[in-house]
Amino acid sequence: MSKLDRTFAAIDFETATREHDSACAVAAVVFVNDKPRDFVSALIRPPQYSEHASAGEYPFTYLHGITPADTRKSPPFPAAWERVSQMLYRYEILNKHIVVAHNASFDMTVLRRTAECYDYTPSPFHFACTMRIARSAIPEARHWNNHKPWGLASLSRHFNIELDHHNHTSDAHAAGLLWLKLADYCRMSHAALLRQNGYHLGYLDLQGYKPFSNAQQGYNNHNGQQRRSYGRHAHSKRSTTRRRETLNSYQSHDCSHRSRKKSHTFTQLLTRELKSCLKRKRKPW
Numbered sequence: 001m002s003k004l005d006r007t008f009a010a011i012d013f014e015t016a017t018r019e020h021d022s023a024c025a026v027a028a029v030v031f032v033n034d035k036p037r038d039f040v041s042a043l044i045r046p047p048q049y050s051e052h053a054s055a056g057e058y059p060f061t062y063l064h065g066i067t068p069a070d071t072r073k074s075p076p077f078p079a080a081w082e083r084v085s086q087m088l089y090r091y092e093i094l095n096k097h098i099v100v101a102h103n104a105s106f107d108m109t110v111l112r113r114t115a116e117c118y119d120y121t122p123s124p125f126h127f128a129c130t131m132r133i134a135r136s137a138i139p140e141a142r143h144w145n146n147h148k149p150w151g152l153a154s155l156s157r158h159f160n161i162e163l164d165h166h167n168h169t170s171d172a173h174a175a176g177l178l179w180l181k182l183a184d185y186c187r188m189s190h191a192a193l194l195r196q197n198g199y200h201l202g203y204l205d206l207q208g209y210k211p212f213s214n215a216q217q218g219y220n221n222h223n224g225q226q227r228r229s230y231g232r233h234a235h236s237k238r239s240t241t242r243r244r245e246t247l248n249s250y251q252s253h254d255c256s257h258r259s260r261k262k263s264h265t266f267t268q269l270l271t272r273e274l275k276s277c278l279k280r281k282r283k284p285w
Contacts, residue, residue, distance in 0.1 A: 133199065
């Protein structure tokens with residue numbers, strides 16, 4: 001069982017389109033004893049790249065500022081997620097700690113659908129959702145902001161967390177800080193916070209997905225049938241041609257932020273990155 005302590009990772013995905021298998025950016029920030037320790041931030045060339053390249057923008061470019069030109073030479077999802085996975089392994093997140101995200105059902109669905117598109121199997125991990133915890137533990141938040149009171153922007157504003165919303169690096173960092181703020185605000189440990197609100201950790205596994213939920217496990221649906229766990233779905237198929245096109249177009253490059261900026265500490269890198277995001281209101285790389 002993963003530990004609910006102050007060491008964890010926070011992740012965020014951005015998508016190019018409304019399709020959940022269109023991941024175009026991912027960021028993960030590792031926190032160790034309350035402090036951000038390491039991070040990975042990468043643009044992704046989505047399977048839908050060729051469909052939108054001529055238009056010069058994705059349907060969601062207006063949200064995050066990422067265009068087809070930005071992702072033309074970016075790695076496909078499996079290569080980008082391997083970078084994240086390697087960092088999570090390095091800090092034993094996958095087997096000893098958890099991953100958090102704000103509106104985790106979205107991020108986990110993007111991860112699963114995009115992975116299935118490439119017939120790629122990510123390593124499983126336990127996860128929690130800061131949005132669901134906030135809705136259950138802080139009902140008074142509805143009075144703080146009438147527009148999406150439990151959204152990342154609203155909660156970040158209340159807890160004085162700097163945020164460039166829909167920038168994947170900034171969103172991941174803010175989700176991690178919010179995870180810590182929620183426990184401090186409620187004056188209890190994360191384990192007690194989940195237990196008090198009846199939550200069970202979610203589990204990301206393509207063969208046996210379990211959502212982060214406070215519903216009774218094994219409950220039946222309205223027809224009295226046992227609700228099944230989510231596994232690999234047939235409806236997320238993509239043509240072999242498109243997958244091969246995306247994989248073959250990936251040009252080898254150095255993805256390591258350490259190799260490019262060896263002279264800087266992690267804190268300096270992340271601080272510079274977040275300040276740059278806030279100033280430009282644009283994607284980090």
